[in-house]
Amino acid sequence: MKRIISVLVENKFGVLARVSEIFSSRGFNIESLSVGETLDSKLSRITIVVEGDNVVFEEIKKQLNKLINVIKVRDFTGVDHVEREMVLIKVNLSRKTRAELMEIVNIFRAKIVDVGKDAMTVEITGRDNKIQAFIELVKPFGIVEIVRTGKIAISRNKKKEENNG
């Protein structure tokens, strides 16, 4: 089962290594991980997507909480939340395919961020299934390169987390 977990940490050197080590030392493969500062520049939020069994996952949450620089661990499993990922995709371009590609981009409300002679780069943001569908559709044109941010998530609940930043 895929899980998204959000870890609020002190913005200090070495924290990311500590957090990711909790996963790696238990044989968990991190599918994606994204980090950024919060409103409070002393704090950062790490969003991690992993796949794995329940028992180990519970253990991982406890171990994360044990880290001195970890302030709060939130598990979005079963929690009403919004999740997004941004992807940059560079696709092959030719006169013949241009129109068709533009149409796909429009339908998906993606954005063309760069166009060259024989390739263009598209930015798309959204949930997993949207991104996956887009990728499938442009694959036949030939994907040159793809870069993903990894998922970020936020709960729909209005209540602010303590130490939210």
Added chain:
Amino acid sequence: MNKEKMIDKKKLSGAEILIKALKGKDIKVIFGYPGGAVIDIFNLLYDTDIDFYLTRHEQGAVHAADGYARASGKPGVCIATSGPGATNLVTGIATAYMDSIPIVAITGQVPTSLIGNDAFQEVDTTGITRAITKHNYLVKDIDEFAQIIEEAFYIATTGRPGPVLIDIPKDIQQGKTSKIESGPINIPGYKPTLVGNMKQIKKAAEFIEKAKKPVIYAGGGIITSGASELLIKFAEKINTPVTTTLLGLGGFPGTHELFLGMLGMHGTQYANYAIMESDLIIAIGARFDDRVTGKISEFAPHAKIIHIDIDPASVGKNVRVDIPIVGDAKLVLKDLLKVVKPKKNEDWLKVVNAWKEKYPLRYEKKPNVVSPQYVVECIRDITKGNAIIATEVGQNQMWVAQYYKFDKPRTLLTSGGLGTMGYGFPAAIGAKIARPELPVFDIAGDGSIQMNIQELATAVTKNIGVKIVILNNGYLGMVRQWQELFYNKRYAATCLKTGALNPNKCKKVEMPLEYSPDFVKLAEAYGATGIRIYKNEEVKGAIKKALEIEGPVIIDCIIDSEENVFPMVPAGASLRQMIGGMA
């Protein structure tokens, strides 16, 4: 004096801040080994009244700091240089981490400008020790240094204690700042829960009231939190038998009639039977280690479990727990004592006492060798238990656990979690420094003692009167025991005697030159005293004689090469399947 100089006066170097902070924390003893990356710190230590102990290996320093901490309850401090000095601390830091011992390890580091350059004697010390410290710091800004030291001691000694490392680049040691004081501690992610949830505690009291076959299972947490006396009160109030882990020994009096001895792989038969029969386990400051539970799916099949521990990550980690209580053992016991009703458990105690009588720990006294169990008993008799016993790892450790009835906390120093050979001797040195009034023994195997034997120089030069008792079987005994029982007596790489390549030769005991090294001569080479004994009749005399000698003494006891530790639950088997028990 011009103005600039006056301002300068209020500034301190990083090294000065460190010394000032250590003095402020009342640190009286430091163990360590110098080097280029810490020379500034040593240069200042030279002028202080802090007792500095130069060990002969950094591993000795960190184990000594650990032994000092275990014996005194205060944090142990050790210091090493960058690179090889820091890596030599690793085993000792891991040892302290596994057993939750408060240590502050200080390491030097190459100047910040060189970090990451593969500079001379550079290693990524914080990276290497990340998984074996409770927390660690690389000081990058001298203005933060005073605060970091304060935090390091706070983290090491509070909550579930553990080692904390501070890595200090050379330019930070030499640089100057006016920020020389620490402020209040505020670590948003670190707020240990000390007081247990009262609702849970009341529920626990109800479970205890209903239980027909309760057992208390206590661990090192009892000793760490200073809860021994409350544990006695608690056990007596509810008349419940008590078993402990290896690290819990001394947390409950070994001579108490409710005591069952240690449980687990080399625990007593009656402790293991009691656990397997019980309908309620009250676990306090223990973590259900696999050496204790045996096959986990068959552990205590009829029991509900109350688990009291300060570390939320330990609660329910290995077994399903019915009532988890996160908190300090002492505070939780205090609250629990208020709500729990007195209880008799007569029928259950009758059953348990019958087991105790039927399956006591027993050994045979053989002629012409020394019985290791008897040595342990004699040390206990002669010192009346008023001593500190460190052990190495292996059979020696288990014989101590089985036969030395520890009555008081902080009198057993042993590497429980990591099982570090070479731990005992330096730890004993640390303990003797912490508690000079008590006799301190390291009960050792002939294998383990060689791992840090160089510390004899430390003991001799500083006249630290530690008594090393080597239970000399000429083997890496515990491994040989496994080979005997589970590997068809193929003694691969466990014979320590001369001619070791020929296993047949190893079987035949010819004294004493078959043994390598000659520990008596070795003691003498270092300027210590060596005594060798071959028979049980010589044991008492040797111990008494060693105690009369002021300095360090080695007693080399020639024991039966193939003596085993029994009873034993094979690894991965259920606690009921004990071999070598005298049923």
